[in-house]
Amino acid sequence: MSPQFVIVAIAILATMGLAVSRAVVGPTVFDRILAANTFGTKTVLLIAVVGYLTGRPDFLDLALVYALINFIGVIAALKFIKFGHFADHRSESNR
Amino acid sequence: MTLALDLVSWACLMLGAAFVVIGGIGLVRMPDFFTRTHPAGLTDTLGAGLILVGLMIESGWSLNLAKLAMILIFLLFTSPTASHALAHAALVSGLKPWTKPGADSEQNRSKP
Amino acid sequence: MKEHLILRVISKELIPFVMLFALYVQMHGDYGPGGGFQAGVVFAAAFVLYGLVFGLKTLRKVAPVAVVGALVALGLLIYAGTGVAGLLLGGTYLEYGPLAHDPVHGHHYGIMVIELGVGITVAAVMITIFQSFAGRGEPEQD
Amino acid sequence: MAHRISLFVSLATVWLLLSGHYTGLLLTLGAASCVVVIAISHRMDVIDHESHPIHLGWRLPGYWLWLLAEIVKANIDVARRVVDPSLPIDPRLFEVPAHQKTDLGRVIYANSITLTPGTLSTDVSRDKIQVHALSGAGEDDLRTGTMDAKVCALEGNS
Known part of the structure; x- marks a missing residue:
């Protein structure tokens, strides 16, 4: 087991914990989405690092998928809190 | 792997880990949403970048290097987009940015 | 969100690569983590992003409900058809061996075709779910 | 084609x-x-000059290298502010002019601003970009117009 990966994994986990605490405290919904986004990108890193830690770099595919889903999730959450639904809006004037 | 590369990889991973943790601390310490996006950007740019570069050096010339590069490029494309969309939505919804108490920076500031 | 400049440009850049990645996951089911189900979900994610950014109406133009519905059935037909093909060629239902002269190749192709069927169905179902759920609360006009 | x-x-x-x-x-x-x-x-209809900027050509890697140096500098600055016990921040919201001719140029400019921690673009309009900065240093950096000029040069005359 390589110690540098363990240290990095612990650092990432600590940051994820901090992000979760921010998501719980809030106070606004945007803080929570921001924290969720940070949590998501840290998960991507964690998957990559754990892949190397366990000697299975196949995990990188999963990290790519997670990065993708994270981005789409944030956009979807934003659209939802903005309009309350995903349908086309009459006045989509959000340049 | 040669010793030099090993050392560079170690340095990248440790520095990246440090940036990620500092970003996490900033996320908790900062006073309002807009200031919090900056440390969050810290973890997504140099934090993620250094960790992924460290892993790239570790994997040597292989397809894993290409995949790590793809993850990095993907993050560098999406993370500012998500931050911008979030900040824009917050501003449109009427969230007021926190300013330093006592300093009315926008009026007092002389334009250089 | 079509007017949102940055989101629009970045999505246009990303969507083709998301779809390609989905197809990669689809084709490499035997070699790494992946397979039909995951590929279908990722493929549908590209359409969900498109629908979120460019609007539901545009998404319906690109992926009409009727076509997507037909694809759900097509995927299922491919799956069942492979099974029946095995039956007709002298094996049991969903036995891949008889599909080629060499049973090993038969297994290989059989699994690939089955996964393709799964992938098509999952992607189509996901897009259908998004279209119908996103349509809720739609202003009753057009 | x-x-x-x-x-x-x-x-x-x-x-x-x-x-x-x-x-x-x-x-x-x-x-x-x-x-x-x-x-x-x-x-x-997602293939066009915006999503696939081949006309930018070889100028793009050079710009990325320059941007990388900026990102590193900005990262160190923000990291220093975060770990400083007195939290020396002075956030402000302001607008900077954007001289880019195309939408793509403005997108590159806005995303570059966001990508350097310490500044965050919050709105993009035809000729200016609204920016939230963590400190006066970030604002001064942008006001010099170096990044604006670099992105304009990247756009070229095409």
């Missing part, structure tokens, strides 16, 4: 880098996948 060819080339490159299995069957499937993706992208 040039954009489709360049998209095909980049898709094929990505496939080859991802795949790692160079057998006849998988290469054929890969080529077929690229064609399918281009067909669907064409239907979605």
Whole structure:
């Protein structure tokens, strides 16, 4: 087991914990989405690092998928809190 | 792997880990949403970048290097987009940015 | 969100690569983590992003409900058809061996075709779910 | 048409880098996948000069290198502010002029601003970009107009 990966994994986990605490405290919904986004990108890193830690770099595919889903999730959450639904809006004037 | 590369990889991973943790601390310490996006950007740019570069050096010339590069490029494309969309939505919804108490920076500031 | 400049440009850049990645996951089911189900979900994610950014109406133009519905059935037909093909060629239902002269190749192709069927169905179902759920609360006009 | 060819080339490159299995069957499937993706992208109308900026050409890598140096500098600055016990921040919201001629140029500029921690673009309009900065230093950096000029140079005259 390589110690540098363990240290990095612990650092990432600590940051994820901090992000979760921010998501719980809030106070606004945007803080929570921001924290969720940070949590998501840290998960991507964690998957990559754990892949190397366990000697299975196949995990990188999963990290790519997670990065993708994270981005789409944030956009979807934003659209939802903005309009309350995903349908086309009459006045989509959000340049 | 040669010793030099090993050392560079170690340095990248440790520095990246440090940036990620500092970003996490900033996320908790900062006073309002807009200031919090900056440390969050810290973890997504140099934090993620250094960790992924460290892993790239570790994997040597292989397809894993290409995949790590793809993850990095993907993050560098999406993370500012998500931050911008979030900040824009917050501003449109009427969230007021926190300013330093006592300093009315926008009026007092002389334009250089 | 079509007017949102940055989101629009970045999505246009990303969507083709998301779809390609989905197809990669689809084709490499035997070699790494992946397979039909995951590929279908990722493929549908590209359409969900498109629908979120460019609007539901545009998404319906690109992926009409009727076509997507037909694809759900097509995927299922491919799956069942492979099974029946095995039956007709002298094996049991969903036995891949008889599909080629060499049973090993038969297994290989059989699994690939089955996964393709799964992938098509999952992607189509996901897009259908998004279209119908996103349509809720739609202003009753057009 | 040039954009489709360049998209095909980049898709094929990505496939080859991802795949790692160079057998006849998988290469054929890969080529077929690229064609399918281009067909669907064409239907979605997402292939054009915005999504596939081949006209920027070789100027892009040079810009990235410059941006990388900026990102590193900004990262160190923000990290220093975060760990400082007195939290020396002075956030402000302001607008900077954007002289880019195309939407793509403005997108590159806005995303570059966001990508350097300490500044965050919050709104993009025709000739200016609204920015939230963590400190006066970030604002001064942007007000020099170096990044604006770099992105304009990247756009070229095409």
